[in-house]
Amino acid sequence: MTETPAPEGTPAPAGAPDPDAPIRVFLVDDHGLFRSGVRAELDRGVAGSPEIEVAGEAGSVEEAVAGIAHLRPDVVLLDVHMPDGGGAEVLRRVRPNQPEVVFLALSVSDAAEDVIAVIRAGARGYVTKTISATELGDAVRRVRAGDPVFSPRLAGFVLDAFSDRPGAAPAVDPELDLLTRRERDVLRLLARGYAYKEIAGELFISVKTVETHVSSVLRKTQLSNRYELSRWASDRRLV
Amino acid sequence: MLTRRRSGRLVAGVAGGVADHLGIPVLWVRVAFVLLAGAQGSGVLAYALLWMFVRQEGLDVRRAVDRRERQQALGLTVLALGVGLAAATLNNGVIGWIVGPLGVAGVGVAVVWREADEAQRRRWAVGARAGVLGMGGSGGRAMVIRIVAGVLFVASGIAVFLLGQLNLGQLQFGVLAVLATIVGVAVLTVPWWVRLVRELGEERRERIVESERAEIAAHLHDSVLQTLALIQRQAADPREVQRLARGQERELRTWLYGPTGYGRGGTKAPTLDERLSVALGAAAAEVEDTYAITVNPVFVGDVPLDDGLRALVLASREAIVNAAKHAGVEEISVYVEVEAEQDGGEVHVFVRDRGKGFDPDAVPADRHGLADSIHRRMERHHGTVRLRSTPGEGTEVHLAMPVGAAEGQDQDGARQDDARQDDARQDDARQDDARQDDARHDERGDPVPAPTDEHEDAPR
Numbered sequence: 085m086t087e088t089p090a091p092e093g094t095p096a097p098a099g100a101p102d103p104d105a106p107i108r109v110f111l112v113d114d115h116g117l118f119r120s121g122v123r124a125e126l127d128r129g130v131a132g133s134p135e136i137e138v139a140g141e142a143g144s145v146e147e148a149v150a151g152i153a154h155l156r157p158d159v160v161l162l163d164v165h166m167p168d169g170g171g172a173e174v175l176r177r178v179r180p181n182q183p184e185v186v187f188l189a190l191s192v193s194d195a196a197e198d199v200i201a202v203i204r205a206g207a208r209g210y211v212t213k214t215i216s217a218t219e220l221g222d223a224v225r226r227v228r229a230g231d232p233v234f235s236p237r238l239a240g241f242v243l244d245a246f247s248d249r250p251g252a253a254p255a256v257d258p259e260l261d262l263l264t265r266r267e268r269d270v271l272r273l274l275a276r277g278y279a280y281k282e283i284a285g286e287l288f289i290s291v292k293t294v295e296t297h298v299s300s301v302l303r304k305t306q307l308s309n310r311y312e313l314s315r316w317a318s319d320r321r322l323v
Numbered sequence: 324m325l326t327r328r329r330s331g332r333l334v335a336g337v338a339g340g341v342a343d344h345l346g347i348p349v350l351w352v353r354v355a356f357v358l359l360a361g362a363q364g365s366g367v368l369a370y371a372l373l374w375m376f377v378r379q380e381g382l383d384v385r386r387a388v389d390r391r392e393r394q395q396a397l398g399l400t401v402l403a404l405g406v407g408l409a410a411a412t413l414n415n416g417v418i419g420w421i422v423g424p425l426g427v428a429g430v431g432v433a434v435v436w437r438e439a440d441e442a443q444r445r446r447w448a449v450g451a452r453a454g455v456l457g458m459g460g461s462g463g464r465a466m467v468i469r470i471v472a473g474v475l476f477v478a479s480g481i482a483v484f485l486l487g488q489l490n491l492g493q494l495q496f497g498v499l500a501v502l503a504t505i506v507g508v509a510v511l512t513v514p515w516w517v518r519l520v521r522e523l524g525e526e527r528r529e530r531i532v533e534s535e536r537a538e539i540a541a542h543l544h545d546s547v548l549q550t551l552a553l554i555q556r557q558a559a560d561p562r563e564v565q566r567l568a569r570g571q572e573r574e575l576r577t578w579l580y581g582p583t584g585y586g587r588g589g590t591k592a593p594t595l596d597e598r599l600s601v602a603l604g605a606a607a608a609e610v611e612d613t614y615a616i617t618v619n620p621v622f623v624g625d626v627p628l629d630d631g632l633r634a635l636v637l638a639s640r641e642a643i644v645n646a647a648k649h650a651g652v653e654e655i656s657v658y659v660e661v662e663a664e665q666d667g668g669e670v671h672v673f674v675r676d677r678g679k680g681f682d683p684d685a686v687p688a689d690r691h692g693l694a695d696s697i698h699r700r701m702e703r704h705h706g707t708v709r710l711r712s713t714p715g716e717g718t719e720v721h722l723a724m725p726v727g728a729a730e731g732q733d734q735d736g737a738r739q740d741d742a743r744q745d746d747a748r749q750d751d752a753r754q755d756d757a758r759q760d761d762a763r764h765d766e767r768g769d770p771v772p773a774p775t776d777e778h779e780d781a782p783r
Contacts, residue, residue: 195580214572214617236656240621243660247624275621276673276719277656 104134107228110157111141112148112174113190114166118213119143122161122190125217132221148174152185159224162207164191164198175205188227190215196241204306209233231280231295232302239274242305260308263301270297326380327373327440333396335374335437353396357403364407367429375513378521379440428484431476432510438470439514477507546574566615573608599632599661599670600625606640607657614647617654624661626670626726631704635670635724638706641696642674642720650678650718661726668726677717697722 109126113119123138139157142148145168152160152174160178162171169176171189178185189202189210199210208227211220212235223233234242246263263271266287273283280298284291325344328336338356342349359366481503550571557563600622607618626632639657646655658673693710697720701708706724 193580236619236621236658240623240658243623272658272660275623275660276658277619277675 106135106137107159107224108139108155108157109136109224110139110148110152110155110160112143112160112166112171113141113163114143115163116143118163122220126221128217132218132225134225136221136224145169145173145177149177152178152182156182157185159228160185160187161190161224162187162202164189164193164202171202171207172205175202175207179206186227188223188233190220196244199238199241200245200305203238203302206306208302209235210238211235212237230299232298234271234274234298234301236275236277239271242301243268243271243275245310246304246308260304261310263304267297267301267304270294271301274298325377327377329380333393333400334433335370335440336379337370337373337377338396340377340380341373350392350395353399357399357406360403360407361409366403367407370403371429374436375517428477428480428507431473431478431480434473434476435470435511436514438473439518474511477511481507542578546571546578562615566612569615569617570608570612573611597627598625599628599636600659602628602633602636603639603657603659603672606636607643610640610643610647614644616647616652618643618647618657619654620657620659622659626661626668629727631706631724632670632726634700634704635672635706635722638697638700638708638722639672639674642672642722645693646674646676646678646718646720649681650676652676652678652717670724670726672722672724673719674722675717675719680712680714680717682712682714 111119111122113122119141123141126136126138140151140155142151145166148160148162160174162174164171166173171187171191175187187202187207189199189207190213191198191202191210192213193199203210209223209232211223211233215223215235226233243263246261246268269287270283273286278286280291280294283294287294326340328339328343332339338352339349342352345352356366356370359369484503550567554564554567557567600620603622604620607620610616611618628636639659643655643657646652654676656673656675658671658675660671662668662671698708701722701724704724706722709721709723710718711721712718
């Protein structure tokens with residue numbers, strides 16, 4: 085993807101390179117056992133097209149930065165918790181040089197601040213490690229095609245962070261610091277476990293429109309000044 | 324953190340350390356100290372204080388220092404002392420001749436302190452933990468000579484200073500001499516005092532880390548290791564393994580990331596029933612344990628429980644149980660949203676599965692689960708239930724309950740249910756007796772008096 089979370093926020097045209105070429109995936113996780121597990125699952129062939137192949141893997145931030153620069157994968161599956169700064173550090177170091185690489189955070193952590201931190205650092209999506217192989221394959225294809233991947237939990241976190249509680253700081257930039265009604269609806273359905281197609285049916289809009297809304301939510305999550313979002317990140321010196 | 328340089332230093336590495344800390348050339352810092360020395364000698368004082376209280380850097384970092392810089396630094400040091408003395412003399416003639424001998428004493432102190440730095444370095448290098456005063460022995464004769472010389476400097480400085488006060492009487496001289504000696508000894512031993520305090524602090528920190536480690540080890544042993552052992556023994560039964568693993572995962576997650584968990588620095592045990600998310604999370608966990616399925620609750624917002632919300636939790640639990648029993652799926656999504664407003668608001672719970680689904684109109688009237696446990700309970704507390712189900716596509720139950728609603732008429736009924744629920748939770752299935760669950764779940768699967776047909780099609 086040539087797309088970065090640019091202010092316009094529209095997803096890049098899907099499959100800008102060759103849509104049928106296999107998607108090359110790079111695994112970053114400090115647990116060798118988990119890496120080999122994911123690798124085996126992805127190599128065994130996850131049904132669907134295009135195919136997914138594991139191009140390489142890394143167990144530390146240094147290895148990951150070097151490996152991604154060398155192998156130029158399409159998608160990086162990124163662990164959130166690692167020594168030396170974790171997933172956010174990898175994002176911080178790789179993204180300026182290789183904006184075309186797409187990151188999908190894959191983490192065992194359930195903590196909102198961890199998840200929001202990698203999303204804000206530039207990951208295109210977040211899924212938990214308990215995800216099934218088929219769903220993981222779908223998620224990889226979807227981020228590769230330019231669409232963000234929101235697990236229900238992530239949708240919940242984002243809704244929570246953008247919710248207007250009594251006493252919340254007023255929005256500085258309404259364009260970025262508030263979700264539109266439609267975006268909120270889409271997020272709610274995502275949090276309820278709906279697939280994009282089901283959301284489209286429920287709200288009487290097209291799947292493409294759902295994708296646009298989700299992209300715009302992702303962009304707002306990454307760029308918004310909302311206190312809750314900034315605080316999580318800045319508390320941990322991630323921004 | 325500010326540390327004093329260990330290599331590439333002239334006196335104590337203070338200037339170098341400050342320069343490293345501020346990211347500016349060391350020359351600037353040295354010049355600044357010289358200039359400050361001109362202001363009532365405050366530069367010299369500042370240097371001494373930094374020397375006393377800033378620790379040396381821990382590792383031997385090699386710095387190349389060329390001769391020119393070394394000479395420059397030496398010149399600046401002499402200049403600083405000179406400037407300090409001159410400033411003092413200019414300001415006040417009396418202070419001038421006091422400062423003279425005290426200056427000599429100061430040089431002596433510097434020599435001894437420097438020796439203490441060396442002793443510290445050697446200790447680190449050898450890795451031996453000598454006693455607090457164990458600076459002898461490893462340094463050799465040169466060190467002893469240097470220390471003796473330093474002490475002599477101090478002593479003679481003080482002596483000359485005192486002799487300058489010849490107009491004093493015998494008694495006053497004696498008292499002053501004792502005081503001066505005490506001050507001299509105190510100043511000379513400053514490095515050892517500082518080290519003593521630091522070591523005490525470090526020891527305390529190590530103890531804290533140690534107990535922390537012990538706590539984590541104990542927790543892992545009690546929970547994770549036990550579960551792994553159980554899993555090995557149950558390896559032939561994938562369902563049981565799944566249940567054990569999921570239960571352990573949930574427990575560890577709560578411990579790590581939960582509202583009062585380890586990762587939050589919380590120490591007190593979480594109290595159930597306080598908040599909606601805790602109560603509903605516990606209910607979901609219980610169903611998960613009982614039916615060996617995965618329930619993924621997602622919460623947006625949270626409120627303290629009231630009677631209406633307790634009923635909501637029980638109704639949600641029933642909905643999750645229904646999904647677990649009848650939908651034939653491995654996973655159930657639960658989404659809870661609190662629409663908080665200043666006065667009240669509403670809580671929505673969505674329980675969704677992608678299982679078999681059914682035709683809501685075709686449910687026999689004697690099926691109490693849906694009617695009693697969900698519909699009536701919600702109605703009693705002014706909540707609403709909406710059910711959507713399509714055969715083959717799954718079911719979604721939408722429960723809505725106003726927050727802080729007027730008390731329902733049928734309070735007692737609701738209370739009884741609550742009490743029963745609490746009982747059920749107290750004998751919460753632990754992993755080690757998970758096998759007995761089959762027998763037990765019949766007793767506690769449904770909080771309402773369950774009709775017999777509810778149990779015959781339980782997923783076992």
